[in-house]
Amino acid sequence: MAFxxxxxxxxxxxxxxxxxxxxxxxxxxxxxxxxxxxLNNALAGTSFENASIEEILVKIDGLSPAIRNNGGGFYNHSLFWQVMSPSxxxxxTNEVGRAIALxxxxxxxxxxxFSTAAATRFGSGWAWLCVVNGNLEVCSSANQDNPLMPGI
Incomplete structure (x- = not known):
């Protein structure tokens, strides 16, 4: 799958x-x-060439740094555009809001x-609202890493 x-x-x-x-x-x-x-260039000729971005990221360990960095950058920015809104x-006040309040x-x-997690990330990175073992947590990741990747 070409992205x-x-x-x-x-x-x-x-x-x-x-x-x-x-x-x-x-x-x-x-x-x-x-x-x-x-990302498309790095995936060409690999067994992940036709995989979804989520399939790639959850199996990122052992893949090239080019796939990790560009796959993460592709996914993170794709999500970023969707969660930002002019309105x-x-x-x-939905389920997420109630869970945050709890x-x-x-x-x-x-x-x-969330702001502290973002501001204290050394260098570049991202802040995330994650579910860890069934509980909400604020997490951060370096560079283009994200919570779909093992160990993040």
Whole structure:
């Protein structure tokens, strides 16, 4: 399966003033496109050439650094575009919101824990809301690693 750069579900300027249009354009058309192209090149001729990105990431140990880095970058950015929204924000009131309130007391405390995980990640990386052994946890990963990868 050759991976393709997903279209954004909104315009580059839709997240302003929080993220400016030029930053969105660079991250989508340059960074994410680069991860996509490089992932396809790294997978060519391997047994993972037709696998889904999730199948690749859960079996990442033993695969080349090019597959790890570009596969992670492809997946992470694909998810990022989907969870960002021009009409987003506010305290969630669904099942996730209730689980966050049970774990951290309120959404503001969760945001603080999430922001701390992101800000204290040395170098580049990501902050995540994860389910670990049935419990919500704030996690972080270096570079383009993510929680689908073993040991993260």
């Amino acid at each position: 393709a750069l997903p279209s954004l579900p909104y315009a580059y300027d839709a997240l302003e003033p929080h993220i400016d249009a030029r930053t969105m354009e660079i991250h989508h058309s340059k960074h994410h496109q680069g991860y996509t192209t490089n 987003g924000g506010g305290t969630p 774990k951290w007391g309120d959404f503001d405390a969760f945001k603080q824990a």
